Amino acid sequence: MAATERAEAHLNEIAPGIHELSLPIPWEEGAVNCFLFGGDGFVDLLDCGIQTDASVAAVLAAIDEAGGPGTRLRRLVITHIHPDHFGAAGFLKERTGAELYMHRLEVPMVNPRYLELEQLVAEVGQHLRQNGVPEPEVSALQNASRAMREFVRPGEPDVQLDGAETIELGGRRLRVEWTPGHSPGHICLFDLEDHLLFAGDQLLPDISTNIALHPQSTPNPLGEFLESLDRLLALRPRLIMPAHGRPFEDGAGRVARLKQHHQRRLDQIEAALRGQELTAWEVAIRIWGERREIWDKRMALQEGLAHLQLLAVQQRVEKLADGSGVRWRG
Numbered sequence: 001m002a003a004t005e006r007a008e009a010h011l012n013e014i015a016p017g018i019h020e021l022s023l024p025i026p027w028e029e030g031a032v033n034c035f036l037f038g039g040d041g042f043v044d045l046l047d048c049g050i051q052t053d054a055s056v057a058a059v060l061a062a063i064d065e066a067g068g069p070g071t072r073l074r075r076l077v078i079t080h081i082h083p084d085h086f087g088a089a090g091f092l093k094e095r096t097g098a099e100l101y102m103h104r105l106e107v108p109m110v111n112p113r114y115l116e117l118e119q120l121v122a123e124v125g126q127h128l129r130q131n132g133v134p135e136p137e138v139s140a141l142q143n144a145s146r147a148m149r150e151f152v153r154p155g156e157p158d159v160q161l162d163g164a165e166t167i168e169l170g171g172r173r174l175r176v177e178w179t180p181g182h183s184p185g186h187i188c189l190f191d192l193e194d195h196l197l198f199a200g201d202q203l204l205p206d207i208s209t210n211i212a213l214h215p216q217s218t219p220n221p222l223g224e225f226l227e228s229l230d231r232l233l234a235l236r237p238r239l240i241m242p243a244h245g246r247p248f249e250d251g252a253g254r255v256a257r258l259k260q261h262h263q264r265r266l267d268q269i270e271a272a273l274r275g276q277e278l279t280a281w282e283v284a285i286r287i288w289g290e291r292r293e294i295w296d297k298r299m300a301l302q303e304g305l306a307h308l309q310l311l312a313v314q315q316r317v318e319k320l321a322d323g324s325g326v327r328w329r330g
C-alpha cells in the first residue's frame, strides 16, 4: 500500500467509545461490520475485513479517526477465520504489533485453508465423492474456494480462547461466548455492563447464516448452531451488533424465525427421503434444484448435509456409511 494513499473510514458510534466500521467485501451484502473499542492512546478491534489495499487503508484510517492521530492498535479479536473477518489479521499484526485473539478451534484450520491448500482440496474431493457428487462435477466443486486465499494474510494468534473468558476491550469487559456451527470456533462477545451482543455471523438480521457440513466443520454444525442461539438468548442482550446488516433489538423474534426456517427445511428433507435411499447430492438436487453456479451447488450440498446430519442425530432418518460412501434412508 502506498504511504500517500488516503482512505475514508465510515465510522458510526453505536455506544459510548464503540465505533462500527463498515468495510467493503465482494460477497454477503457487500459489507462486513467491524467494531473499534476506544481506550487511552489505543483502540481494540473486533474483526478486520479482507486483505485488500482499500480495506486495510480504511482500517488504519478508522483507528486514527476513533482514537486520534498516533493511536495504536492494541488488541485484535477475530470472531472466526472467514476472509471477511480475519483476512487482514496478519497484515495488521505486522504493521501495528497488535495482539491477536481467536478461539483455539479456528487455529488449526488456517494453514490448510489459506497456506497449504492441496491436502484440504483432496479431502474435500473425497468428501464430495462419498456424498454422491458425480465425477465430472467433483473437480470444479472441490476447487470452488481456492480464490478465497487472495483475500487473507493469516496471523499467528497470541491468545487462544476456549470460550467463557472475560476480556477487556477499550476499557469494557466482554465475555467470550463460544458459538460453534457456522465455524467450529466462532465466538460472540457480550458486553457485561451494557448488555450489547457482538454477534459476528451467528445472528444476522436479514440473512440466514450459512451452516455447512464439510471436512473442516464440526460433526453436527446445525445442531450446535441452534443450541448456540439459545445460549445467546439466555444472556438477554439489549442490542445485537451483527457482522452483516444493521444493529437490532429483537433477538428472540429473530431466533424464532431462524429456527422456523431450519425446522421447515428439516421437515422438507425428511419428507423427500420418505421411503427412499438417496445420497446427499440427490437430496440437494431435489430440495434446491439444479444449480448453475459451482458455489451454489457446493453450498446446497453442504447445507443439505448439515440438515441430514441433524435429522440422523435426532433419529428421524437413517445414515448409512461404508467404503463406497454415505447414503440416507427415510
Ligand SMILES: [Zn+2]
Residues within 6 Å of the ligand: 080, 082, 182, 201
Ligand atoms: Zn463467516
